[in-house]
Amino acid sequence: MSETGNTFKKAPKRKPEKARSVAVSAEQKQAYAEMIKEREQREEAYARHLRVNESPRR
Numbered sequence: 001m002s003e004t005g006n007t008f009k010k011a012p013k014r015k016p017e018k019a020r021s022v023a024v025s026a027e028q029k030q031a032y033a034e035m036i037k038e039r040e041q042r043e044e045a046y047a048r049h050l051r052v053n054e055s056p057r058r
Contacts, residue, residue: 024032
């Protein structure tokens with residue numbers, strides 16, 4: 001138990017990976033933007049119907 005030399009060593013720092021870029025067509029960009037808008041609208045409509053001032057029930 002007195003040998004703790006390698007037990008609590010700091011891990012070496014890792015280099016961050018390069019981000020990958022993807023080329024997409026204008027139609028795909030538009031479809032993705034529409035999908036994001038629809039998701040935001042659904043989340044907003046969902047949140048509108050939630051109870052605001054009540055504490056969570058257990």
